[in-house]
Amino acid sequence: MDAGTLWSLGDYAAAGDRWAEASTRIAEAYATPDLAVLDVACGPGSLAVAAAAAGAEVTGLDAAPALLELARARADAAGVGVEWIEADMTALPFPDDAFDLVASAFGCMFAPEPEAMAAELARVCRPGGRIAVLAWTSESAFGAMGPLAASYLPGAGGGAPVHRWARAESIREVFAGLPVELDAAVRTVDVVWSDLDQAMAEITEGNPAWIGIRATVEPTGRWPELESRLRRLLADHGRAEDRFTLPVDYLETVATKA
Numbered sequence: 404m405d406a407g408t409l410w411s412l413g414d415y416a417a418a419g420d421r422w423a424e425a426s427t428r429i430a431e432a433y434a435t436p437d438l439a440v441l442d443v444a445c446g447p448g449s450l451a452v453a454a455a456a457a458g459a460e461v462t463g464l465d466a467a468p469a470l471l472e473l474a475r476a477r478a479d480a481a482g483v484g485v486e487w488i489e490a491d492m493t494a495l496p497f498p499d500d501a502f503d504l505v506a507s508a509f510g511c512m513f514a515p516e517p518e519a520m521a522a523e524l525a526r527v528c529r530p531g532g533r534i535a536v537l538a539w540t541s542e543s544a545f546g547a548m549g550p551l552a553a554s555y556l557p558g559a560g561g562g563a564p565v566h567r568w569a570r571a572e573s574i575r576e577v578f579a580g581l582p583v584e585l586d587a588a589v590r591t592v593d594v595v596w597s598d599l600d601q602a603m604a605e606i607t608e609g610n611p612a613w614i615g616i617r618a619t620v621e622p623t624g625r626w627p628e629l630e631s632r633l634r635r636l637l638a639d640h641g642r643a644e645d646r647f648t649l650p651v652d653y654l655e656t657v658a659t660k661a
């Protein structure tokens with residue numbers, strides 16, 4: 404299944420909106436009026452809409468038509484203009500040096516070839532501009548979910564190497580050879596649900612990646628075991644008080660192009 408079809412399944416935004424603060428922080432920190440901003444793998448558009456609200460000229464690109472439709476509706480509701488483009492992030496349909504800020508929140512980490520993706524981000528960023536990339540750290544609950552799922556997937560091993568975007572050391576390898584100066588820091592976003600049941604339902608029934616995982620694992624008869632291990636993983640990383648709070652660490656990498 405191609406990325407656009409996969410990510411149009413379910414309801415990514417139901418849970419994705421709960422960590423949108425990580426994206427809007429990037430817009431708040433770096434999007435200023437009249438800056439040309441590209442949100443790569445924009446999904447429902449949290450970063451793009453926040454950057455447009457800050458006065459930037461924004462383009463949001465994603466492969467999933469359903470998410471772009473939602474993003475467009477959200478921009479309209481917020482009264483901001485964003486150009487939405489359905490395309491593959493690994494071959495960005497823009498000339499060299501086209502943007503002042505090239506950002507990707509939990510998106511470009513899904514590229515099959517990280518070095519080629521980083522080169523593409525750098526290509527469309529103007530000299531002196533910034534590239535900002537967010538990826539869940541491997542130790543975080545969200546970072547640990549991928550390897551957990553992979554251990555139940557027949558013939559697993561061909562998935563995107565998302566972990567390469569998730570550590571300060573490996574991100575330097577990903578950008579090695581490109582004319583950029585890197586600054587990487589681990590940050591945390593608190594993802595809050597009413598309870599663990601709601602978290603599980605939104606992830607396993609709404610998250611496109613998990614809908615795909617479930618569809619593959621269910622015929623093997625091992626879904627109940629994977630579901631219960633996922634539940635334990637979330638419970639171990641989270642706090643169940645009046646609500647269920649999952650603090651999730653992510654690496655924020657900001658590359659300045661020479």
Ligand SMILES: C[S@@+](CC[C@H](N)C(=O)[O-])C[C@H]1O[C@@H](n2cnc3c(N)ncnc32)[C@H](O)[C@@H]1O
Pocket residue numbers: 406407410411419426443444445446447448449464465466467470490491492493507508509510511513
């Ligand atoms: C985890 S979501 C992140 C969405 C959004 N940036 C956010 O922070 O909520 C991953 C996004 O990557 C997009 N994506 C995955 N592979 C892609 C590709 N090859 N080209 C364009 N978009 C892609 C998906 O459609 C999805 O919107």
